[in-house]
Amino acid sequence: NAGVTQTPKFRILKIGQSMTLQCAQDMNHNYMYWYRQDPGMGLKLIYYSVGAGITDKGEVPNGYNVSRSTTEDFPLRLELAAPSQTSVYFCASSSTGISPLHFGNGTRLTVT
């Protein structure tokens, strides 16, 4: 049981480049989330999805896009990378109701 899988683990981007962070879960969870973790700032919600075909903005969505074409996958797209997007990105999923979030291992992104 893999749980939540994120790829890549590390990435260095130049300013203006684009990339997609992949996230997949095999627990048939309806809810999926993208958080970013900045040092000393906790986790901030970027986007979330309550089911296939449905996405919504979180607290810090600017500069990002998401899609949810299947229950399993929830990729995060950065179109024009900026230094402010240097962070650790976590994908998470949960089943319905107030249930625990299951996190991936994270992607460490550096934009220079």
Place this chain on the structure above:
Amino acid sequence: AQRVTQPEKLLSVFKGAPVELKCNYSYSGSPELFWYVQYSRQRLQLLLRHISRESIKGFTADLNKGETSFHLKKPFAQEEDSAMYYCALPGPGAGNMLTFGGGTRLMVKP
């Protein structure tokens, strides 16, 4: 707006000493609160939730609505407790997301 505050970025104690990681919140209504933990090189995982009122790895947390706090406590710290700890509560909005505090790094010295 709801908010979770963890006032200490770093807490350092000796093995066997008591530990209290502070968490204060602002929330309208009756919140359900969580503690998540991230050990070195591991993913963030649920430690405990107040609704279950259980003790996990010797840790307990009591919801104090009067003081709007949900402090995490352990009577005798172990070296393996060294980790990053996050307090969280649901929301804002629908979707079952969580709002996290800034985290406290606990270091337990031998």
